Amino acid sequence: MKIKKSKLTSKENKWGYFFTAPWMLGFLAFFTYPLVYSLILSFGKVRDIVSYSLDFAGWTNYANAFFQDTDFIPLLLDTLKEVLIKTPLVVVFSLFIAILLNRELKFKGLFRVAFFLPVLLGTGVVMDTITGNIAKTASELAAEAYESMATSSEEMISLSGTLVAIFGYRIAYFMSNLLTLTKDIFWMSGIQIIIFLGALQTIPESYYEAAYCDGAMEWEKFWKITLPLVTPTILLNTVFTIIDFSTNAGNKVIKYTLDTTFKDFNLAYGSALGWIYFVISGAIAILAFTILRRFTNYD
Amino acid sequence: MNPTISENRRKQEKITFRMDHFRKVSGKFLINLIIYALLIELVFVFLYPLIYLVFNSLKYDFELIDASKVWVITRVNAENYSNVFQKMNYFHTLFNTLTVVLISTVGHVLSCGLAGYGFARFQFRGKGIMFGIAMLSLIIPPQVLIMPLYIQYSELNWMGTFLPILVPCFFGFGLKGGLYIFLFRQFFKTLPKSYEEAAKIEGCSMPRIFFSIMLPIAKTTILVVSILSVVWHWNDAFEPDTYLSNYNKILVQRISGVAQYGVKVTTALGNEINLDAMAACVLAMLPLMIIYFVFQKQFMQGVENSGLANF
Numbered sequence: 003m004k005i006k007k008s009k010l011t012s013k014e015n016k017w018g019y020f021f022t023a024p025w026m027l028g029f030l031a032f033f034t035y036p037l038v039y040s041l042i043l044s045f046g047k048v049r050d051i052v053s054y055s056l057d058f059a060g061w062t063n064y065a066n067a068f069f070q071d072t073d074f075i076p077l078l079l080d081t082l083k084e085v086l087i088k089t090p091l092v093v094v095f096s097l098f099i100a101i102l103l104n105r106e107l108k109f110k111g112l113f114r115v116a117f118f119l120p121v122l123l124g125t126g127v128v129m130d131t132i133t134g135n136i137a138k139t140a141s142e143l144a145a146e147a148y149e150s151m152a153t154s155s156e157e158m159i160s161l162s163g164t165l166v167a168i169f170g171y172r173i174a175y176f177m178s179n180l181l182t183l184t185k186d187i188f189w190m191s192g193i194q195i196i197i198f199l200g201a202l203q204t205i206p207e208s209y210y211e212a213a214y215c216d217g218a219m220e221w222e223k224f225w226k227i228t229l230p231l232v233t234p235t236i237l238l239n240t241v242f243t244i245i246d247f248s249t250n251a252g253n254k255v256i257k258y259t260l261d262t263t264f265k266d267f268n269l270a271y272g273s274a275l276g277w278i279y280f281v282i283s284g285a286i287a288i289l290a291f292t293i294l295r296r297f298t299n300y301d
Numbered sequence: 302m303n304p305t306i307s308e309n310r311r312k313q314e315k316i317t318f319r320m321d322h323f324r325k326v327s328g329k330f331l332i333n334l335i336i337y338a339l340l341i342e343l344v345f346v347f348l349y350p351l352i353y354l355v356f357n358s359l360k361y362d363f364e365l366i367d368a369s370k371v372w373v374i375t376r377v378n379a380e381n382y383s384n385v386f387q388k389m390n391y392f393h394t395l396f397n398t399l400t401v402v403l404i405s406t407v408g409h410v411l412s413c414g415l416a417g418y419g420f421a422r423f424q425f426r427g428k429g430i431m432f433g434i435a436m437l438s439l440i441i442p443p444q445v446l447i448m449p450l451y452i453q454y455s456e457l458n459w460m461g462t463f464l465p466i467l468v469p470c471f472f473g474f475g476l477k478g479g480l481y482i483f484l485f486r487q488f489f490k491t492l493p494k495s496y497e498e499a500a501k502i503e504g505c506s507m508p509r510i511f512f513s514i515m516l517p518i519a520k521t522t523i524l525v526v527s528i529l530s531v532v533w534h535w536n537d538a539f540e541p542d543t544y545l546s547n548y549n550k551i552l553v554q555r556i557s558g559v560a561q562y563g564v565k566v567t568t569a570l571g572n573e574i575n576l577d578a579m580a581a582c583v584l585a586m587l588p589l590m591i592i593y594f595v596f597q598k599q600f601m602q603g604v605e606n607s608g609l610a611n612f
Binding site: 014015016017018019020021022023024025026027028029031032033035036037039040043099102103105107111112113114115116117118119120121122123185188196197199200203245248249256259260263269272273275276277279280283284287 | 348412416424435438452453482589605
């Protein structure tokens with residue numbers, strides 16, 4: 003005999019539609035419509051700018067992106083490499099810091115504020131000013147130092163000169179790149195640290211005490227208690243970091259897409275580029291999600 | 302014989318206990334020392350650019366050339382600030398920024414709170430799919446959507462006003478709107494159903510339950526969402542760039558770029574500093590910093606208790 007849901011519950015559930023109504027409207031107006039329109043755009047070719055009219059051109063834009071455009075593919079690969087390399091580093095680093103901050107420490111508040119600072123400063127003009135004025139990019143430094151043949155102590159004033167004078171050109175270049183990489187990782191881990199801190203605090207103290215009674219050392223405590231309980235948060239943070247890196251406005255691919263769309267006014271091609279990037283970064287995010295899901299265990 | 306043996310044994314135990322205790326305490330001290338050192342080092346790396354910025358914004362240009370005076374300021378130079386104040390038209394742009402940021406935050410809280418509550422408490426057809434799409438809206442790079450939106454808004458004559466930024470927020474689709482829906486849903490899921498049942502017995506209608514009961518309980522989540530929304534909208538350069546090319550409506554972050562065209566002085570350490578730009582950046586960041594410092598303790602606690610972890 004089928005059990006019917008009572009009329010009361012199904013009537014109540016209709017309220018769900020009421021509550022999500024604004025979002026649904028927004029979904030249609032600000033999401034579906036632009037999405038579909040940009041998809042159509044990407045398959046077309048703009049005839050003239052003023053009236054935004056389109057010729058249907060099939061897959062030409064996509065083919066152009068892959069086979070004819072010399073800039074897009076290298077930028078795409080660069081960005082993807084960046085995402086794939088930096089994401090695990092960011093997640094591991096923020097987990098490490100969160101564990102450190104979880105102990106009984108004085109000045110905990112100061113530490114948390116300091117680590118959240120990069121999120122406050124954001125990207126854009128302020129960040130460029132700050133970082134640009136303090137450290138020029140690695141390649142500029144290295145090139146400068148190489149040109150000035152910094153072997154005498156006079157040129158050792160700046161960091162680049164010192165590095166080159168002591169280690170030689172190649173190693174100094176490598177070290178500058180490493181420093182830039184660490185700086186990037188620090189800068190992007192602000193929110194992850196806080197999320198991990200929150201997750202770590204939900205682990206009851208009694209687990210650790212029980213383990214201590216059984217004779218577990220710090221190392222084992224981490225691997226056997228902390229890590230398994232934190233796996234859902236690792237999943238969340240990884241997906242969030244991938245999204246963060248992919249949609250970061252300072253991204254090379256995104257800048258290139260914007261330039262194509264607005265400066266060259268090549269609407270259709272820019273839309274196609276955007277879609278390619280979206281599909282690829284979305285695929286990476288979904289891939290990470292499904293892979294990591296296997297490893298997460300819920301209590 | 303017996304007393305002396307047990308006496309000796311007790312003394313021995315005392316000594317070994319003391320030694321173990323000392324070893325444990327000093328080991329703990331050592332570890333804590335290393336941890337403190339590491340953390341302080343990292344904090345220095347994070348704070349260094351900020352302190353550098355503030356110190357440099359107060360300097361005179363001739364002090365920059367002297368390599369020995371990196372951190373020492375002999376005379377405080379307020380001229381940088383007054384120059385930049387005027388160039389940036391500070392009060393006007395600050396007012397613009399505050400308008401955009403505050404109104405969009407209110408919009409986010411309302412719409413995402415409603416949607417999060419709907420997704421958390423009710424079972425209706427297509428709920429899973431719709432929630433998945435809400436999450437998907439986070440992954441979409443805004444560049445995919447920007448062109449059609451641009452066309453749409455210019456047809457509506459909304460370009461040059463704040464509306465293109467503000468209106469989507471009231472429908473759950475502003476900057477990182479999906480994240481807020483997620484946060485609200487997580488929070489509402491942790492509430493026991495007895496709250497609503499009690500209210501229903503008293504004859505309360507659904508919307509009233511939401512506004513009078515649920516929202517006040519959700520204060521910490523609202524704070525978290527507000528701070529995140531304020532920070533991200535304040536620092537956002539993409540949307541204002543696209544929609545607000547009108548000079549009257551420019552935002553604080555953007556206009557600090559005006560100071561970039563000032564004078565650049567090369568310091569003795571080999572990098573170029575533009576004093577006006579330093580002061581401009583400080584002014585651009587200052588209100589946000591103040592807001593953050595006022596609310597930071599509750600904000601941190603709110604994130605940590607928000608149930609983000611149990612998902």
